[in-house]
Amino acid sequence: MTRVQKTVFILVAVVALVLGLTVHRVLTSQGQADPTKLLDAGIVLLPQSRTLPPLTMLDQNGEKVAVDQLKDKWSLMFFGYTFCPDICPTTLAQMRELKGLLPPEARDNLRFVFVSVDPNRDTPQQIKQYLGYFDPGFLGITSDLPTLQKLANAVSIPFIPADTSKENYTVDHSGNLVVLGPDGTQRGFIRSPLNNQKLKEQLPGLVVPKS
Structure with a gap:
């Protein structure tokens, strides 16, 4: 390696270190003291919202909800359906548990949203009854299949539309x-399965808003 190459290498390393420290300071100022711990808890933040x-x-009351207007507090959004045999009841139970584990200030600034991807069976009434088994305070929403697919694609949460001609389809x-x-923008994901003790x-x- 020539002297010039060594100098360039050192400069690149210094710039990378400065950028890394800058990102760490930004995350820390937002209350995210340790990005490594966020990832360890399954929280993956996007580089850009x-x-x-x-x-x-x-919603579950038949009222219109504009998904790009879910503002004023943070939201955790889960895509599923009420006839789901395993993932959905488990995840919703974990979401209920997580809500109870959080301190009041965090709980009050967090909205839990259930998006049904089974509009063929999940009417607002069905969703309301289903969420009542977990937490009536959860927001349940659904729409026609094209709208659901647009939302799922926008937030990179894939689902495969079912063959509704089959009995007991999944x-x-x-x-x-x-x-x-x-x-109201997407900030990231929380990976499944949820680790509530770390979350x-x-x-x-x-x-929690910083004072």
């Missing part, structure tokens, strides 16, 4: 949660 498409859906979907910020330690630093 994503704007949700302007889609209107129905819907293949992800178990990850979408993290939405108080500005209860890391989520407050992300979702």
Whole structure:
């Protein structure tokens, strides 16, 4: 390696170190003291936030909900369906548990959202009854299949539409949660399966407003 190459290598290393420290300071200023611990808890933040498409859906009370207007607090969004035999009841039970484990200030600034990807069977009434088994305070929303696919694609949570002609059909979907910020944009994901013991330690630093 020549002297010039060595000098360039050292400069690149210094710039990388400075950038790394800058990112760490930014995350720390946002209450995320240790990015490594966030990842260890399954929280994956996007390098750039994503704007949700302007889609209107129905909630469990039959009221219209604009998904790009889920603002003013953080949201954890889970895609599933009420006839799901395994992933959905397990994840919703974990979400209920996580809500109870969080300190009041974090819990009050967090919205839990269930998006049904089975509009053929999941009417608003069905969703309301189903969420009642877990937490009536959860927001449940659904829409027609094209709208659901647009939302799922926008937040990178894939699901495979079912063959509704089959009896007792199932819907293949992800178990990850979408993290939405108080500005209504997607900030990241929480990987499945949820580790509530780690999430209860890391989520407050992300979702509690800094004074």
